[in-house]
Amino acid sequence: MITRTQFKWQLPPAIEARLGDSTYGRQRTIFEDGHLLIILHEPPGPDDVNRAHKVFWRKPIGEIQCNGHDNGDRQLRAFFDHYDTKLKALEVIYDEAKNAEDYFKLIEELLPLQRATTNTYSTLQQARELVREDRFLLEMRDRAYTISRNFELLLGDAKMAMDFRIARKAEEQVAQANMAVEAQHRLNILAAVFFPLTAIATIFGMNLAHGFEGESPLVFWIVFVVGLVTGLALKGWVVSGRK
Numbered sequence: 001m002i003t004r005t006q007f008k009w010q011l012p013p014a015i016e017a018r019l020g021d022s023t024y025g026r027q028r029t030i031f032e033d034g035h036l037l038i039i040l041h042e043p044p045g046p047d048d049v050n051r052a053h054k055v056f057w058r059k060p061i062g063e064i065q066c067n068g069h070d071n072g073d074r075q076l077r078a079f080f081d082h083y084d085t086k087l088k089a090l091e092v093i094y095d096e097a098k099n100a101e102d103y104f105k106l107i108e109e110l111l112p113l114q115r116a117t118t119n120t121y122s123t124l125q126q127a128r129e130l131v132r133e134d135r136f137l138l139e140m141r142d143r144a145y146t147i148s149r150n151f152e153l154l155l156g157d158a159k160m161a162m163d164f165r166i167a168r169k170a171e172e173q174v175a176q177a178n179m180a181v182e183a184q185h186r187l188n189i190l191a192a193v194f195f196p197l198t199a200i201a202t203i204f205g206m207n208l209a210h211g212f213e214g215e216s217p218l219v220f221w222i223v224f225v226v227g228l229v230t231g232l233a234l235k236g237w238v239v240s241g242r243k
Helices: 072-096 100-130 135-205 218-242
Strands: 028-032 035-041 053-058 064-066
Touching (some): 028 100, 053 072, 072 100, 100 135
Antiparallel strands (some): 028 035, 035 053, 053 064
């Protein structure tokens, strides 16, 4: 049982025999007895599983229909206009992107569109080779290439911009980590300098008889200098250990 969309036309049996029953399938061309069938996909979204088909039937006399309707040449131009509109909208998003997350969302939208336009160009190139005398197909082939190339360039720019933002953020985090390490190191140096003094002051500040209660103030300064020298020695040890 055929479940793919049936358009209001009667395709040649040779072409009909090469179509699947459930879908028109990937973008491609089918050429039989002078009849050319061009199967294209509408612009896909990032989460689209199924593809909306645009099917163009070129008859041997040069007349083109689209999805069962006349004016297929106008419909093919409108098909590319739709891709152009998508491209311009995504270029605006690219210009307004500020961080890696914005670029990631843009890339997510660009990837299926870039693949689709690449396949569209390949399909139109095949159509051009099959019907070389058709100048309209030549024009559409060239337009497909331009659109495909523009999507490819925008995708490349978005990937580069995202990589740059990620790298810069990583550098900022490394710089902040280095600053934190440096600050911690300086605190360690201060602690090394003042710890002996604090320890000595604590010991001599206890209400214990240590024999220096009645001594000259000179003893205090001697103890102070000993503590300071010890602290500086500890500082030198900390700094040399850091190196």
